[in-house]
Amino acid sequence: MTLTQEHTGGPAATPPDAEPVVLATYGLTKSFGGKLAVDHLDLTVRRGDVFGFLGPNGAGKTTTIRMIVGLIYPTSGYATVIDHQVPRDKKEALKHIGGFVEVPAFYGNMSARLNLRLMGSLNGQVEEQRISEVLDIVGLRERADSKVGDYSHGMKQRLGIANALINKPELVILDEPTSGLDPQGMKDVRELVRELGTGGTTVFLSSHLLHEVEQVCNRAVIINRGKVVIEGPVSDLHPEHSSVKLLTADQGKARDVVAALVGAQNVELDEEYLIVQASDGAAREMVAKLVAAGIGVDAVIPAREQGLEDFFLGLTQSSDVDTGGAVGVSGGAK
Amino acid sequence: MMLLRREFTKLIHQKRSYVGWIGLLAVPLLVTLALYLNRNNHHHDNGPGGVISLAMHNGLLMPVAAITLLSAFLLPLLASMVGAYQLAGEAETGTIKTWLMHSISRGGVLASKWGIAIIYVIIGLALVFVGGLIGGALAFGLHAPALLSGQTVSISHGLGLSLLAFLYVLAGIICVLSLALLFATMTNSSLTAAIAALVVFIVMNILGAFSYFDFMKPYLFTSHLDAWQNLLSQPISWHPIVIGLITFAIYIVGLMAVAWYLFRRKDILV
Numbered sequence: 001m002t003l004t005q006e007h008t009g010g011p012a013a014t015p016p017d018a019e020p021v022v023l024a025t026y027g028l029t030k031s032f033g034g035k036l037a038v039d040h041l042d043l044t045v046r047r048g049d050v051f052g053f054l055g056p057n058g059a060g061k062t063t064t065i066r067m068i069v070g071l072i073y074p075t076s077g078y079a080t081v082i083d084h085q086v087p088r089d090k091k092e093a094l095k096h097i098g099g100f101v102e103v104p105a106f107y108g109n110m111s112a113r114l115n116l117r118l119m120g121s122l123n124g125q126v127e128e129q130r131i132s133e134v135l136d137i138v139g140l141r142e143r144a145d146s147k148v149g150d151y152s153h154g155m156k157q158r159l160g161i162a163n164a165l166i167n168k169p170e171l172v173i174l175d176e177p178t179s180g181l182d183p184q185g186m187k188d189v190r191e192l193v194r195e196l197g198t199g200g201t202t203v204f205l206s207s208h209l210l211h212e213v214e215q216v217c218n219r220a221v222i223i224n225r226g227k228v229v230i231e232g233p234v235s236d237l238h239p240e241h242s243s244v245k246l247l248t249a250d251q252g253k254a255r256d257v258v259a260a261l262v263g264a265q266n267v268e269l270d271e272e273y274l275i276v277q278a279s280d281g282a283a284r285e286m287v288a289k290l291v292a293a294g295i296g297v298d299a300v301i302p303a304r305e306q307g308l309e310d311f312f313l314g315l316t317q318s319s320d321v322d323t324g325g326a327v328g329v330s331g332g333a334k
Numbered sequence: 335m336m337l338l339r340r341e342f343t344k345l346i347h348q349k350r351s352y353v354g355w356i357g358l359l360a361v362p363l364l365v366t367l368a369l370y371l372n373r374n375n376h377h378h379d380n381g382p383g384g385v386i387s388l389a390m391h392n393g394l395l396m397p398v399a400a401i402t403l404l405s406a407f408l409l410p411l412l413a414s415m416v417g418a419y420q421l422a423g424e425a426e427t428g429t430i431k432t433w434l435m436h437s438i439s440r441g442g443v444l445a446s447k448w449g450i451a452i453i454y455v456i457i458g459l460a461l462v463f464v465g466g467l468i469g470g471a472l473a474f475g476l477h478a479p480a481l482l483s484g485q486t487v488s489i490s491h492g493l494g495l496s497l498l499a500f501l502y503v504l505a506g507i508i509c510v511l512s513l514a515l516l517f518a519t520m521t522n523s524s525l526t527a528a529i530a531a532l533v534v535f536i537v538m539n540i541l542g543a544f545s546y547f548d549f550m551k552p553y554l555f556t557s558h559l560d561a562w563q564n565l566l567s568q569p570i571s572w573h574p575i576v577i578g579l580i581t582f583a584i585y586i587v588g589l590m591a592v593a594w595y596l597f598r599r600k601d602i603l604v
Binding site: 066069070071072073091092094095097099100101102103104105106107108109110114118119121122123163 | 336337340343344347348349427428429431432433434435436437438439599601602603
């Protein structure tokens with residue numbers, strides 16, 4: 001699959017390149033015992049971006065984040081946060097970062113409030129009011145004085161977000177923030193991330209869920225095996241065509257009719273359905289032609305999600321063979 | 335200092351802290367009780383050592399009697415545990431990564447961890463001192479103490495000597511604690527780090543116990559742990575005390591330098 005070329009140049013949602021760079025990595029590389037986990041990664045995140053950092057499990061997302069926040073040292077390359085180089089000026093850089101890596105961890109014998117006070121005060125003054133504020137934001141105000149050890153996984157995840165926000169950092173880094181949450185929790189967190197972006201906070205969100213990134217991010221990069229596969233505005237991370245599943249009275253005949261319309265290479269007949277790769281809006285035309293040809297249409301099922309996941313899989317699987325040629329890297333990204 | 339205060343908050347919120355402290359308060363009381371119940375039995379040759387028999391006549395020396403018994407095992411054990419827990423324990427719970435994601439230096443974190451472990455031991459030793467005095471006063475009363483060399487000194491002089499003895503023991507125990515903290519930079523398991531430190535401590539003790547290894551003896555910090563007993567003889571022979579303190583200082587500086595070197599660039603993967 002290839003990217004839609006119409007999007008080249010970036011949609012309106014992308015901040016202009018004039019926005020200052022908040023986070024960048026330059027040839028960031030980490031190898032563990034000779035095995036490359038992150039391989040010369042170059043990223044640019046600008047102010048106000050809600051930047052999706054997408055990749056399958058084991059792609060090197062968490063390793064990259066650990067390097068950005070100075071938890072592990074790059075084998076080569078570096079990152080910059082605002083104007084501070086990591087690892088060299090890690091201490092300065094970390095003043096501007098809030099976030100968590102993997103599962104947020106807190107002191108279980110202390111209350112949420114005390115945890116936030118203790119951690120938040122490491123980066124500067126923290127008012128009690130601000131603690132209450134962030135606890136409100138993540139909906140933990142009522143449980144603020146319970147021991148964190150008694151919290152559920154979802155509550156710890158929320159507390160992780162509260163802790164990320166406590167010092168009002170310019171860059172919020174969230175590593176799979178919805179993992180392990182129930183559907184309502186996921187929805188809340190995604191809404192919150194969107195709001196942060198609207199409020200001007202730069203968010204770096206790692207995820208292995210394409211649709212999650214699609215929902216909340218304006219820009220994204222897909223990495224696999226430690227390398228960038230594709231980077232650009234989220235609207236570019238679409239397959240060229242959506243797919244539609246058709247069920248008709250005569251699948252064989254229907255295939256010929258549809259093939260005449262969209263091209264034979266875009267039509268495939270599986271055991272049950274006729275799967276058609278076609279642009280949005282083509283379904284109406286297909287149905288009209290089928291009916292005109294006397295073929296009864298039983299079902300038309302849009303399968304866009306399926307298409308996206310296939311697209312994602314295709315990108316991440318092909319990348320170990322070829323990291324740039326098979327998929328076009330669209331414009332806007334630098 | 336800012337980091338040390340935060341570490342203190344963490345320390346007092348851990349149940350395990352109190353377990354150790356209660357143990358250290360209980361031991362001198364138990365020792366006193368045992369000595370009190372045994373007070374009419376004067377077979378010194380198969381009884382406890384010199385300091386302890388002195389304490390049987392005078393509660394004022396109960397703190398040093400207790401420390402004689404504690405410095406052999408319970409104190410090194412607690413020091414290993416508290417030293418190991420500082421980094422490796424936080425690796426176990428994952429909190430070390432949350433902690434290090436703030437605008438603080440690794441060197442500062444290591445120093446504050448070392449500092450809080452020392453404070454823990456100081457509080458523990460204070461409890462031994464107080465527990466020993468209370469127990470000793472109740473059982474044997476507080477009198478002007480007779481020293482190992484036979485002279486009697488004033489109560490305040492006796493207390494001063496006991497205090498110096500405690501400070502000396504503290505310096506020795508900081509070696510064990512630094513050893514545990516060093517091991518804690520190498521592993522993510524506090525139990526492993528604590529056991530490693532104890533193993534080294536015990537091996538050093540064993541090496542020091544065989545005359546074949548006598549040539550090593552001056553270089554093992556464990557050989558110097560009891561040198562404070564020189565404080566209880568008049569005139570005080572300062573030489574072994576000073577040598578002991580120098581040895582401790584070399585160990586502490588060396589161990590912490592290696593710990594800093596390892597922790598400075600350690601990949602936090604928990």
